[in-house]
Amino acid sequence: MSAATKSRGFVGVVTPQDMTFDVPLELRSGAVMPAYTLRYETYGTLNETRTNAVLVCHALNASHHVAGMYADDPKNIGWWDNLIGPGKPVDTDRFFVIGVNNLGGCHGSTGPASRNPATGRPWGADFPLVTVEDWVEAQRRLADRLGIERFAAVVGGSLGAMQALQWSISFPDRVRNALVIAAAPRLSAQNIAFNEVARQAIMTDPDYHGGDYYAHDVVPRRGLRLARMLGHITYLSDDSMAEKFGRDLREGKLNFGFDVEFEIESYLRYQGDKFSTYFDANTYLRITKALDYFDPAMAHGGDLAAALAPATAGFLVISFTSDWRFPPSRSREIVKALLDNSHDVSYAEIDAPHGHDAFLMDDPRYHGVIAAYMGNIAT
């Protein structure tokens, strides 16, 4: 982030908050979560009519920390800070923005590493599988407690976009607009395949201990590291990897050994190592499952239009040309299903080189579309 950006549109120091829910939550699996906590942050001010709230849903490895920084950790900038702030495309001078760590997460909300009240030990393997529908239901309860009857918009990229889509189906009266960015209406076999390799990497790590590694004072770091390395490949485009790393050699020559030789190897190992120090493996497993399971058309015999029929929101769907994880064709499936319902939908296909990760980038055409769309939302 440049100093200019900071002075122009930075939300500044933010403080996460916790909200505890005592009413048990029945999950799609049939399991029941007893009391649980959601950690969240807010930026901007809720107006008197409570009509300016925007919910930002996070993807696989993000959290409630969407914008701003922490007083005691100024380098920890929110993951979508380039989009959200005063004068930014999601303008906190106009909107009251909420970020929330999903149930099952590892950034403050109740998750597999939390204490299971039934045993007094970490949930571990006993933490139930959670779905996009469950997250949306949990977020709805948070909205209730915050006194928000209807969101001006629910916004998300990737898995976050699936939550925005699910909001429009589960609670049509409670969301005026859904911003569905870099999404797919359900994973392809190839998408599931990548998730499965990541899961198997974690679950076959001897330090996984069937998910109860907390009791052994270890974490399945090898597996998490591999999962993250693999994930990174799918987040970037072939072209952006070529541009950023190409076949560059770290020492300018081949060493005929198995230490890092190509810069891309160094990058992946670094990303994997870093991730494995802070992300909970049980959360990773569950989030990939939530991705695999998301398929609103399933209950309608595969008919996505039928699944989206209840929606009343206005939609902005955005895809990126170089995204091979959820390519534009997947977003067009969503647009087609919305049009089949005569729903109000705008669609932008952004010519961006960054692959799936483009949704996190500060691209003027991309941000311009969001700024224009958000600017048209009355508060």
Added chain:
Amino acid sequence: MSAATKSRGFVGVVTPQDMTFDVPLELRSGAVMPAYTLRYETYGTLNETRTNAVLVCHALNASHHVAGMYADDPKNIGWWDNLIGPGKPVDTDRFFVIGVNNLGGCHGSTGPASRNPATGRPWGADFPLVTVEDWVEAQRRLADRLGIERFAAVVGGSLGAMQALQWSISFPDRVRNALVIAAAPRLSAQNIAFNEVARQAIMTDPDYHGGDYYAHDVVPRRGLRLARMLGHITYLSDDSMAEKFGRDLREGKLNFGFDVEFEIESYLRYQGDKFSTYFDANTYLRITKALDYFDPAMAHGGDLAAALAPATAGFLVISFTSDWRFPPSRSREIVKALLDNSHDVSYAEIDAPHGHDAFLMDDPRYHGVIAAYMGNIAT
């Protein structure tokens, strides 16, 4: 294989042979292989003028067993049997076809699991890294011993195609035609990235023991399994996975657990399990490195045309539209560099749905091109 295919063009029972070389082989890395053995098979008959020999080079997980079956293992059919046999595109009534397991392999040729004469124990971690250039040099020595001055054709798909290309550069006088199928002139950053994840899966497996797992009576099965699962994703196209598995559920419903749910998960686990029982991890590591290192243009400042300038062979280059590992654009780089040299090249881009693995499939348009090209080669 259908009975019809068998009766029409099956080479029948074949017997692998071993050839031992006592003259040390200096490798590209500077390491020297002392005496070593190559295992190979032949189909058809070498003519009196020794002008009808065809060398088939193998890719990552194949071997010298290219066609036919073994008397004591009739289900073990050669990996390219659909292409090679009497009356088939590579017609063993006309050609004398040789398949050879590369140095460093695990199917009979000297490799990391072989006895290191210096220690009396398996080579393990001490087995040197081998390159495409090294394999071609070893194959050249085999040709010498078989009395083959000049191959009618050197044929390969994927990594095998890289060897065919290298033959045309290293020994222009000894190859009349090079069939370069589903190739790339060098790996992209993304290609290397996938290889690196596979290597890290193997090398971080606690059973890897720094490559000397033979001494511990274990193999890094978890790592090999992950490497193979990941490999499979890159060999298939998104569309062929969708066609073959889609989102089909094994039990017709979600189980909200981590056992197999989707058919694609079952397929990948099965492939990974099977592979990990027979393939040597040290061989896998070295073959991925040979892939990463292959870059004939590197010695010419990145100029592929300059690298291919010495070639005198005729070329047939074939790519497959759905191959996202080595897409047609990579083959076109080779074609362009050959044309820049005014070399004789035919190029076919086959509209096939199977992804990279298409080069192994019995596709009439694909096989028709090879049959036509091989039919024009005088013996």
